[in-house]
Structure formats: structure tokens, C-alpha cells
Amino acid sequence: MASNKKYWKSVEELTNSSIVETLSKNEFVEEIPTDEFLGDKESLENSSTTRRDFLKYIGFTTAAASLAACEGPVRKSIPYVVKPNDYIPGVADWYATSIADGFDFANVLVKTREGRPIQIMPNKEANGTTSARVQASVLSLYDEKLRLKEPTRNGETITWTDADAAIGAKLSALKEANTPVVFLTGSLASPSTNKIISEFITAYPNVKHVVYDAVSESGAADAMMAMFGKRALPNYHLDKAKTIVSFGADFLGDFHGGFEKQYVNGRKPETGSMSYHVQFESNMSLTGANADKRVVLKPSEQVFALLNLYNAVTGSSVSSKATPVDAEVKAMAVELKKAGSKGVVLTGLNDKNAQLIAFAINKALNSEVFDTNNTLNTRQGNDAEVSQLVADIKAGKVGGLLAYNVDPAYSLPNASEFVDALSKVSLKVAYSTENNDTVNAMEFALPAPHFLESWGDTMFDEVTYGLAQPTIQPLFNSRQLQDTLLLWSGNSIKYYDYLKAFATENILGGSSWNTALHNGFYTKELSEAVAFDSTVDLSAAASALANSARKANGFELTLHTTTGLGDGKQANNPWLQEFPDPITRVSWDNYLTMSMADANELGFANPVRDNGAIDGNYAKVSVNGKEVTVPVIIQPGQAKGSFGLSLGYGRTFGLKEEMQVGVNAYPLYTNASNVQYGVSIEKVSGNHEFACPQVQKTIAGRHDILKVASLKEYKTVDPKDHHHGWNKPAYVSYDHKEVEANTIDIWDEHNRELGHHFNLSIDLTSCTGCGACVIACHAENNVPVVGKKEVRVGRDMHWLRIDRYYSSEVETREDAKELGLSRGEMYRALETEAENPEVTFQPMMCQHCNHAPCETVCPVAATSHGRQGQNQMAYNRCVGTRYCANNCPYRVRRFNWFNYANNDEFDFNMNNEYGKMVLNPDVTVRSRGVMEKCSMCIQMTQATIVKAKKEGRPVNTDEFETACSSACTTGSLVFGDINNKEDEVTSLIADKRAYNVLDYLQTKPNVVYQVKIKNTNEA
């Protein structure tokens, strides 16, 4: 509807539109005299805007413009558009899974935050244990440098479809021609995978499955095969043992995967009895360090000692030779016989004959510790088949090689021959999680997912069926081996469905798949018992063994693995590289260990430099015509005439430059024998710079730091006895009277009754020094890695470290007095380690003193005491005077000397987007210039409190945990609330073994140590 109404604003507009029209064309009623103004110099000069004003305006505008241009860096944080139902941002999810990477095997729990796995803890319900390497493997998941990202052929990226087609075609051709194809894997310990492999072999009968362990324990498996008809590793229930005799078996290290939990369970002083453990060894191993008695013996002599023990226990007289320790061996034979079925003998020699002799002794003792039924599947490698394979490849008999997660091009003693011979193989496929020399040598490289991205099952022993489930979407374009094999076998089923069906049918026996998956494991009945074949010719084995040892000449070399790097799979993991070896405390290196006597003769030394770091000389070591040049560390307790060298280092291909450390010792690992005879050594020029965060080796007579007592003393002597007490409190003079230091106090006590009060108890008896806690702390608290150079100058950032102390020949000042030493001599003696020292590990972290020396000295009150007993550190308040660190008698405070995150100088996990995914979002990443230290995992305790509060209940007994206490598989670290009388820690702090380090200072720590009890004077 049109309207003819007219609206007007003025009478003029209504009556005479022309004026309005004219006006409306001229927006400004008066003309602006721009030209006039600018053209007239005079008026310009008279204008009120002076040059100064003009400059002011310009200045302001520029400043305003540039300020407006400044903007803080934008960090994108994108919320879920559609939130997955089971994620609550900020709340961690835990998944039970299993790790089996061919060397490390564990039932674990994985903590994920916002879909990212950030921590690995032992699945204690499944009796799972985690080593430092297992703890650290979560970081290897995010190793963007080393992980394979796409399938490639000769280095060119291809699609999975193309890869399948090309490989499939070749496989078929080889099948047609019936040319042998070898499928080379590490120890898988996965029943479903084994089944898939056998199905694959059914489809391709020309395929042969060969198991290759880089660090082999084939000898034990072969011995088992010979004696019990089953190729597996025997199990040792060390918790049942009364007497343990080990000939170089590092069973707290990597021997059969480690037995630390069982070992420690058999050594609880409060039960009144502990196993008596004697270690005959040449290297100082973790096991030897924990032994009640450690007998230093060269490898060849270990053989004869073993044979002598066999003769003494069984009464046979197999061929042997006298050793310098025959008296000890005889005594041990008596002990073993006394212990009967509770005695056990182990040997670490990777030699079938040696293992047979040890088995025979155990059998003669009828040892219940030695278990041949519930055997271990953690090492299945077969040395004979592997060497046959290499020979076949060289001979051109092998048409195809599929290598799955093994790196023979690095870890074979004759790796270069192997690589050269590969040209004779027509189908070369490397199926691997990580890039390595073997991948480099092969035609096809197929990315396998990390175990945290995979489905799977495991069978480490014969009763625990473990399940593995992915905890994150695959980061890269990887596909599981099992899926691939199923596909190649022509089976269209997905591995998940296959696994579920397999488990349900064969294992679970009617119980729920979901429950098993939730728990991460299912306990089976032990199916079958093996039969003992008594016809094994032991005397032949003994004489073969003796003959091999008789050949020993020159120096002897023991090749071993380290706690940090193991077989070297995780060599690109900065946490593990920075992890100081429990024994030598050297990080970022491997080295030749040498006795002081040999070092003096050969002219080797470890001088301490002015910056506190230690240096070393290089030695050229040659065995069987192979040479390596390694730096030397002088190792107390190393047998004279023998050396030790660790495998797993010296990897270079694909690794970050910082991680390319150490020397590859695999070339010396001939015949997979961890003992090599006929070693010659030569000092060569050059100075090696070690990164070793602890230089002083002994406790220097300061026994209020470290207390050790024998089981007999523990049982019979009053700990506080003035003369013989083994846990004497500190006394101070007060009012001219000697009083216990803790009875006087110049400070007001905090009220500790209210709420929670956290304490941590550390049992030095059950701490084996394995270092899982160190890595757990790394992961939980975003502890930065600083690199070799910085560790060298004493700037490692470990919140939790494990101090290692050797005993000295003169242990106490009283002893020195008796010997009539002068003061100078006494201190020198106390500072010098013994030739074959006793070793004690002392985990050391912030002691959370109730009277904390650090708190009073901070000028800005950045560190203060929490109501729950923690000594707290407010990073953003810290100005970095470092006074607190200087005033900390435990020296546990760590200073951020540089920015360790987003800094190319420190190109570790905090400098790339993948590596940062492992960071715990609950813990701040500290900037440079601030102090940091152990917080007693306050983010964990607070989460526990909040959880209980939300569920409307009090916190449960023993519910509080820290990262270190939950990682500790031996139960050495116990954390809890002492205001809860039921908590385990409450009784522990009242234990007669409990003491505070440096109690004379009366810092009143909330960390309590338990005196180390050794079973030294009681058999």
C-alpha cells in the first residue's frame, strides 16, 4: 500500500524545497579553509600547534600505535566442539595395558590426560613392576624424531595399499619359488601374535619365524630345553629363598627381566628372617651392590667356582680348577645344603652348559625357588637360529627378510657383514616403531605403532595373561603387525576382533573380556608341569664349560646392560640418557669399568676437574680382532683382570645429535656371549668428559646420613644403645647436659593435628637403586632434561636422585681411632672407597622439613610451609637468589639456570610439539631463574582430597600416593598421611629403624628413612 504522506522537518522544506536542496548538497555550512590555512605561511606559524606539540602528538601516536601492536603470544586452546562422552578435561583416565617391546615386559597402568598418555605406573594387581625404562617409554611414544611416520620404499613415502600390494606380490613370488623367507622378531610373548604368525606361516610355508634378542639369554632357554624339554626361561621365586648364590646373574637388573620384587619380599627384616645373598661377580652390578656378601671374581674363575660349588653340593667331581675363593664356595655349599629347598643358585653366563650346572645344583637342592613350570617368556631368542640366519643370508639362501622391531644392523656383532649381505635378499621389509640402522638397510619400512597405540596380549609367565589396549589414537600412519599379517594371510578380520575372539576362546574360560581388559590381566591356571630329564650328561656339560674357561687368557670382558638404556631400544629417550647409572652415577655415556689395581698398572685415571666434573682416558679394547675405543671409569669392586662394558649405547642412525653418545659394544658381543676372553687393552690419547652428578664416592664417616646395620644387630641390639646402638639419635649439649637433639626446639611447632600431614618413608633395605622413581618423578613433575654438558657441570634437574655410597676400608671415626690414624689420615681413609665396597643407595629428595632452613632465608617468601607438611615452592614468586639451595643441607633444590622449554639449546622433549604432549598439565613448566624441587606431588595429593570430597567420603587409608611411591615396586617408598593412624606410613615413622637424615640439625623432615639391614653376620 503506497503512501503519499510527506514528512517534513521545517517549514522551509515544506514550502520551498530549493534552499533545502542547495543546503543539503553542501555538507559543511561554512567552507573549511584548508587551502587557505596551509597556503598561508603566516597563519601556519601562528597556529597553536607548535613544533614541540607536533612532536608530542607524533610521539604519542607512534607509542600508542606500537603499544596497540604489541600482543602477548597467543597459545591456542581449543575446546571440544563435541566432547567425547568419557573425557572430562582435567580428569585423568587410567588404562591397564602391557608393554612388551622385546626387552622390557611389564603389566602397567597408563595415565592419560585429555587423550594423551602421560605416565606409566606398575599394575600392582597384576604384580606388575616398572623399571626406569618402562617408566620412560611413554616419552618414546612422542619421539617425533625417531618414530617411523609413513610406509616407505627405498626412502620414498608410499601408501599402505601400495606397500601391501608390492610386498604381497613378492611374497607370493617367493612362495611360488619356495625360497625361504625369514620373519625375524624379538621376544614377543604374545599368544595371539604367535598364533597369527603360525597362520601366516601356514599361508606362506616358506616363511620361518626366528626370534632374535639383541641381548640374548639363549643359554638358559637351551638348558631348559635340554633338561626339561621346554624352551623357556626358568622362574626364580626369590621371595621363598633363604640362601641365594649368584654367579654374575644380575637378577635385580635385566637377568630374565628382573626379580627385584620377589627378592625384596624375601628380605623383610621385621619378619625376623632375610635371605642370605652372596654374589660372585666381576662387574659391580646392581645385584652385587645389594648383596649381603659380594665376592669379586673374574668371569673365568666364576665358571670354576660354579663347578666347585656343584661338586661340593652334589658330591660329584666334575672337571674343575681351584679358584682364589674356594673357601667361600665351600662355605656357600654348606649354607645351600642347610637351606635345602630354600637355596638357589643362579648364573648369569649366557652359556647352556653353565646354566645346566646351575639348574643341576638347584635340582639337587630340590629348590622350590627354582621354578621350571611357571616359566618366563621374556627372552625367547635363539642364538643358533640367528647365526644360521646370518650365514644363510650371506650364502644367498634367504629370499626375503621381514624384521619386526629388531635392529640387527646395529646389534649384531657382525652387523656390517649382515648389512652387506642384505643385497642378496630380494624382499627386505623392516616393520618397526622406530627408525634404525635395519630400517635404513631395508627396501620397505613399515611403521608399527607404539605399544601405547596398540592392541595386544602378553604372556610373560605361564599364568598371567596380560592385555594391551591403545591409550591414544596412532600419532602417525602406522598399522599393527598383527593386522598386517592377517591381511597378508588373506584374513580380513581386524586384529581387535581376532584378539577378543582368541582370548575369549582360549584364555578367559568364560569370564568377561571387558573385565579382563579393564584389569589388564587375567590369571590362568598353570597348565602343565614339565618333566625332568635326568639323563642330561652333566659331566660332559661341566667339562665343556671348564674347557671353555680354561681357554681364558688376557683380560676378560663382561658385557652387560645398564639400568638406563638396556639393549639400546630407547637410546633416543632423553629421560633415560640423563638418568645417572645407579652404580657409577654416570649419565649420557657408556664406558669401560676397570679395577683400581688395573687402572694404576695401565695408567688410567678419573681426575676431577676444577668445575667439579670428572674426566677419563680412552682405552682401545680389542677382542677377536675387533676394536672399540671407550672411555674408562675406575670402578671399585671390579675384579682385577676384568673389565665391564655396557651394550645399548653408541647408536647414531636417526638419533638426535645430543643422544648419539657412548660406544657401540655389540661388535664385541661375539656368539652372544656376555663374557669375552682374550681381551687386550691399550691406553690411547684423548680426554673424555664424563657427565657424572656425584663425585665423592663414600659417606666420609657421616653416619647420621646413612645408617646400616646387620640383621643380628637389628634383632639383638637396642637401636638407641649409647655404644652399640645402630640407630642412635643425635645428641647435643643443652644446659651442660647431653640430650637428644629432638628434645629441644627453638621454634614454635606448626599445628600438625588438623587435616592431613604427609610423610614419606624410605626403606633403605628394600631400595635396590633401580631408579624407576627417578623417571616417574621426571614424568609426573615435568622435570626438564638439561643435556650432557649441563649434567657435567652439576646442573641436573632431578628432583629425586639416588645417592650411591661405597663403604671405605675404615668406616667410622672410632675404627680410625683404633687403628691409630691421625686426623688427616682418618679423613682421607674415610673419603676413599674400599677395593670391594659395600654399596648403599639413598633416594634423596626434598625432605619437607618442618623446620626448613630454606624457608627462613628466602627474601620474598617464595618458599613456605604448607599446612599438610609440605615445603612449598611458589615459582612465580621466586626471584632466584639461590639462598635456599645454599642453605639446604640436603642440596635437593634445583635452579633453572636457563630456559629449558622452547629453547633450541636444550633440544629435548620440551622443545617440540610432540615431546610436549607428555607434559603433565597439572604441573607448571618452570621458567628460567626460578628454584624448583620436590613438591611431594602436591597435585596428586590434592586430587586425592578433591576426589574424596566429591564422593563425600574421607580419604581412604593408604590412598595418598606420590609418583615415586607408586612407581616403587619393592615398596621402599611409602607415602601417606600420619594423621590417619591406619596409614602404613604412620607405623613406619614410629618404627625402630626410622631415622631422619642429619637429625642433629633438627630440621625435622617429613621424609623418614629406615635403617638399611643387611644379612651380613648371619647365614
Next chain:
Amino acid sequence: MSHYEAPIREPLVLGDKSYHDITEDIAKPIEGKANKNWYMAFYISLAAMLWGFGCIFYTVGTGIGVWGLSKNIGWAWDITNFVWWVGIGHAGTLISAVLLLFRQKWRMAINRSAEAMTIFAVFQAGLFPIIHMGRPWNGYWVLPIPNQFGSLWVNFNSPLLWDVFAISTYLSVSLVFWWTGLLPDFAMIRDRAVKPFQKKIYALLSFGWSGRAKDWQRFEEVSLVLAGLATPLVLSVHTIVSFDFATSINPGWHSTIFPPYFVAGAIFSGFAMVQTLLGIMRKVTNMEEYITRLHIEYMNIVIILTGGIVAVAYATEFFIAWYTGSPYEYYTYLSVGAATGPYWWAFYSLLLFNIAIPQLLWIKKIRRSFIWSFIISIAINIGMWFERFDIIAIVLSKGHLPSTWWRFEPTFVDVGIFIGTIGFFFVLFLLYARTFPVIAQAEVKTILKSSGEFYKKRREQGIPTKPEIKVAKPAAKKESKSDKKDKE
């Protein structure tokens, strides 16, 4: 003011000086041109200073990691230099305040420069607590400023906070005291100045000093009051600095002897530095007649006394370390453990430079020798640096837990910053020597007739020292009159 002084006392002003001569002598370095030596010294110092500043920027920009420190040794050269410079800063106030209260006239020739040295040294000292922080840009958090960060406040328990107060108080009182003393002298320069710019600057600096009797009265009163205020500071500053160590828990630091021992050591090192500076300055600025052997000897006597106290303190520390029998005390900086440990060279340097060499001063000939005093003063400077280094580095290198035993090695940045502060110090001092009256001429004039050589000799010879006798030298009389006028 011209009191009678016994003729056996040596004169404090040598030569036949009139008031005007003094004025001329003092004003000469300011009004004249600098010589080549000055420029050479200045440029070397400037280069050192710039190098030091570069090192400081590098530190602040990159992180404290560019120093040689480690997890076990959190302080080394930084706090060593801090304490060293603060110690040097002690002589000035002692000379100007304590000696004023004790009416020691010989201080007049040296107090100006000693105070200047104090202030410049405290500048250097003050640098270190700031730059040794991990986050120096937040350094103001150590000041109790009302803030909006929440309920954050400084920690009054911390000796470092006490340091903040002690040093800033000391610096401000010293500065005011120094300036007050400078007023008549600045006025003198102002009145002589011919260039308008110079005149304006000195007019500003002299705060409108008019020379009236009232000015002089207030000047004397303020000096006395400030001297009274400054005297306790002489004792308090280094006492508090020593608390950084004494209140801590480290064996070797935790020592009740520290406060008096540190104060004595500070005066010891301060006087040594005054000797060093004056040894150069009296030559360069031709002040030989004002800074005489007597001054040098008096200062050397103070050095012997404070050095003796320090030596006794060392002996006590060493004895106690031995006597306690504590295994922790065995490794302190003054112990057999230190003497035989990796820092034996620092240990023996300390003993050599601080105890052995200063004993030479017992010999009168040496005590009165300019060159020997200079050499010994350098030795003491080095020795006192080592004392602080030993206390800090040796003690921290042998902590409670043997696993934390470590060593310290300085990096080029540590060295660079130290050299930089020395450069900075000398830059300031050289500028001062060219722009400030280096001797408190107004005060020296007050003792000219009692302690001047000329007048003393006259008196000795029985010749009256009244102006009348100077009729024979009309020119001199005239000058002195005009000078008096000038002064008023």
C-alpha cells in the same frame, strides 16, 4: 678552630701553604686539563666497564647458567664480589664519621676520597645482589612495597632482606654525609668557575651555599649528627652481611664470630683500598703535600689493628673447626680439610695475603713507605677477596651430604662481571677526581695553622704565626686575604 698542637706531632700539611695555595691545589685538577695518564686510565676502565656491562646483559638475557655455578654451589663470585665491595665501602664512613667523632684531624685529607670510594664501592656491591637473581627484573619484590599481587609481602626472617635495608641505608646516609661535606667545597669551585655552564652545575651541586656563619654552624651540626648516625652503620652493615652466612645452617658459615670478624675484615679491606687509591691519587693529582707519610702511617696502623683482629678470628675459626671434632667442621674454609683439599691454593692465598704480608707493617720503615704501603694494600685487597671466596666456595663445595661435594670454576662471564665492576669503580673514581674537590679543602684549611708544616716550624722557631709577621711577604698576605674572602 686553630688549636695548639704539640710540636712533636708531625705536620699534616706539608710545605709553605697559604689558604689560597690550598684552594689552588684542590681546584687545579678540576679546572685544568686532564693529562694523558688520566685519559689512559679512564679508557682502560671504561673498556673494562663496558665489557662487564656486556657480560651482565648476557647473563640477564640468557640465564645465570652462563656463570660457573651448579646445583651444589649456588653462590660463588657473585656474592664474593658483593661482600668484597661492601667491605671496601667500609673505610669511608669509618674515616669520616668515627674519626670525626674522635676528632682525628688526619682524616681531613683523606675522608673525601674515602667516602667517594665508599659510595662507588657500594654501587658495585649493590649490583651483585640484583644481577645474581635468576629474575632480576623482579628484583623489586625484595622491597616491602604495598602491592596488588595479593597478600604478598617480603620475608622479614631473611638475612637477604636485612641486607637490602642495611645496604640501602648505608648508601643513602653515606651519600648525604658525603654531599654535606662537599657543599663548601663545591661552593668554592662555583665561585672560581669562569665558564657559565660549569658555574651553573656547581651552583646546583652546592645547594646555594653562601658561606654565612649560619651556613657554617648548620654545616658543623649536620656533620656531627650524620657522623653520629653513620657510626653505628659502620658496624651494622657488615654485621648484617655476615648474617647471610652466620644465620645459615652450613658448617663454616654457621659461626657466631662472624659479625665482629666481618666488620674488622671490612675495615681492614676498606683501608687497604683507600691506601691503594690514595697511593695513585696523591701522585696523579699532585696531592703529595696533603696526603703525607703520616697519613699513610696512620692508616697502616689501622690496618695492623684490624688485620690483627682478622688474624685472631681466623685462628679462632681454625681452632674451633679442629676442637669440635665434628666431621662437618673438618671441611670448612679454615680447616685442615680446606688446606689439604682442592682449594688449598685459595686457603694459602688467604693466609699469605691477609696474615703474613700485612705483618710487614710492624716495621716502621715499611709502614711509612709509600710504595710498600701500596704493594701491601694490593695484597690485602687480593687476600680479602680470597677470604670471601673461601668462605663461600669452599664451604659450599663440601656440603653436608658427601654426594653433593662439588667444585666451582668461573666462566669468562664471572670474570668479566668482576672486572667490569672494577672498571666501573675506576670510571666513577676517575670522573670524581676530575670534577670533585678530592680533598675536603675547607676542613684542611681549619688545621693549616695548627698542623701545617710551615706554621709548625715557625712556632717551633719561636716566630709568631700571626699575619703581622708576613709583612715581609706582602704578596702572600694579599693572596691569603683574598682567599679568605673567597671562602666566606
